[in-house]
Amino acid sequence: MRLPVGLMSMLGAAALAFAAVAAPADDFKAAYAKAEAASKEAAALKTQWTTTVATLKAAKKAADAGKLDDAIALAKKAEALAQASTAQAREQESAWKDGVIR
């Protein structure tokens, strides 16, 4: 069966439109999952920053409001904050000794 050219064009346009909407949503899901994983690692090390938690929350709120570009940017920021807090904890595992009164 061959579809008329007009219908094919409409289906094509619809697919493109769907992809345009779905892509940011998927990007957000991926970015949020990465941020959440980094945040969990920081929490397990008891080195979580309040700003990580707040930024992660803001990312979710932005996504719920349909502001996906903002949501992705916030999720990436939250991931970076979580990674920084983990790096801080790793560095302090030995660096704390430098501050001890002798």
Place this chain on the structure above:
Amino acid sequence: MLRKISCDVLPIFMLVAAIVLGTAPPARAADTADPKAAFTAFRAYFTSRFPKVALDDFVNGPYSMDEGLRKQWKEIEEFPPYEFAVDKGKEMFAKPFANGRTYADCFPEKGISIRQNYPYFDTKSGQVITLELALNQCRQANGEKPLDETKDDMAALTAYMAFTSRGKRFDIKIPDDPRALAAWRKGEEYFYTRRGQLNFSCASCHVQSAGQHIRTEVLAPALGIMAAMPIYRSEWSGMGTTSRRFTTCNAQVRAVPLHPQDELYRDVEYFLTYMGNGLPVSGPGARP
């Protein structure tokens, strides 16, 4: 020729260097847990940095550092804001639980004049027992629900217990048990570890910046900092326990606070109170 001489001399040079410098890299004092040495160094640091402050006066925190604040505090002490908490704590302490027993039944000396011995390391359970934890353990052992460890009733109870202990000198012991030494060490590590987005340790404020202003506040020295607990803080418009102080300190440097009676908080309280051994109980206190 030059290369040959260098090759001949190098081993001798290295040997001499090894003898002069030692074969291993120099160990830092902090590489091993040594409470006695740490105590001596801690006290020497604060007494030499603040030579005009009498040793016992360190328990008064910011008031020992700033004359203007001290004058305000003297006036505050005429009608101390923690007085209601002491009265409430006294009532609570005497009121029997549903089973007829009281807090006094859970503590040595019936709970009077014992603040200076808390926190202690319990060799049976292998953990640090703070006064707040002991009070909640007492409640639970008698069929009562535990209290919020940070304020209100808990602060009232500890305020009363501290009040009955005023002037008694802290005598925190580290029993001959590797777990006790480990707890003290974990407390030391927590105290000096930088955390939060602002990258502050407890020591950043209470060692390196003790006596300096942070906005309108004067930072209390770490020496004797546990002696006034619990405290009425104007900033809180109410009483707070040591746990409350730790959780708010963490939040102020943008670190997610731990559970109020987390093992690490209890360990850091153990470390800090030990470092103030010999100083008098001054709690409950009032702070800006």
